[in-house]
Amino acid sequence: MLAEWNAECAQDAASLIVPWTDEAGGSRFVDLRANPYDIAEISEAEHNPTLGRALRSLNASRSPVLTAKCDAWPLAMEDYREQMETLRMELMLPEEDIACGYSSYIDLMWRERAVFVSRHKQQERLDRIVRRAKLLDHPECALECVLRPAFLDLNGPLEGFAVSIYVTSLGRDKAMAFRRWEYALEDMVTLLRSKEMEVARGSATIDATAASTAGAGE
Numbered sequence: 001m002l003a004e005w006n007a008e009c010a011q012d013a014a015s016l017i018v019p020w021t022d023e024a025g026g027s028r029f030v031d032l033r034a035n036p037y038d039i040a041e042i043s044e045a046e047h048n049p050t051l052g053r054a055l056r057s058l059n060a061s062r063s064p065v066l067t068a069k070c071d072a073w074p075l076a077m078e079d080y081r082e083q084m085e086t087l088r089m090e091l092m093l094p095e096e097d098i099a100c101g102y103s104s105y106i107d108l109m110w111r112e113r114a115v116f117v118s119r120h121k122q123q124e125r126l127d128r129i130v131r132r133a134k135l136l137d138h139p140e141c142a143l144e145c146v147l148r149p150a151f152l153d154l155n156g157p158l159e160g161f162a163v164s165i166y167v168t169s170l171g172r173d174k175a176m177a178f179r180r181w182e183y184a185l186e187d188m189v190t191l192l193r194s195k196e197m198e199v200a201r202g203s204a205t206i207d208a209t210a211a212s213t214a215g216a217g218e
Contacts, residue, residue, distance in 0.1 A: 003133035005145035032059035075101030102181040116160035
């Protein structure tokens, strides 16, 4: 799997603000840790069961992260030719493997407060994630992690950092591209929930109050 991370933390960089509301689109932040059954309010998850399963797992009681935003979409040559051609060359795939693609992103925040507020600790964690992701057997897929500023106000205002996780696949047809994306996303969720990413015992978390009433499964 091709994997890399970068930071968009300049002074003028866009921040992730949680909770958020998009009045024009009729969507809002849904706290799945505190209210797991509210996943029905996330249209992206409703229309994409694989994305929905990822959200459930990433917001489960023992998960080290909580999610804020997400989306998934197919890639067609007529709309994404340059992006797909560039990715094909980076993955060193033959031209016949770039007829279609599929991509997604999930914005997430590390629940451990000491990690959430520390750019250095998040960079170290992203280094580990990228190293492990490169070992995954997904030669037609790419992972990109983007570190960005975040402002959270669930139980009081807190500034820190969030990570946008992009997973993209290529395939000869729509079904193949989607299937490759599914497998890659599932493995990424497993990686993000691995033991080395767990919240340290006794550590304060950014969702301490909400977590005490969370009913998400494990």
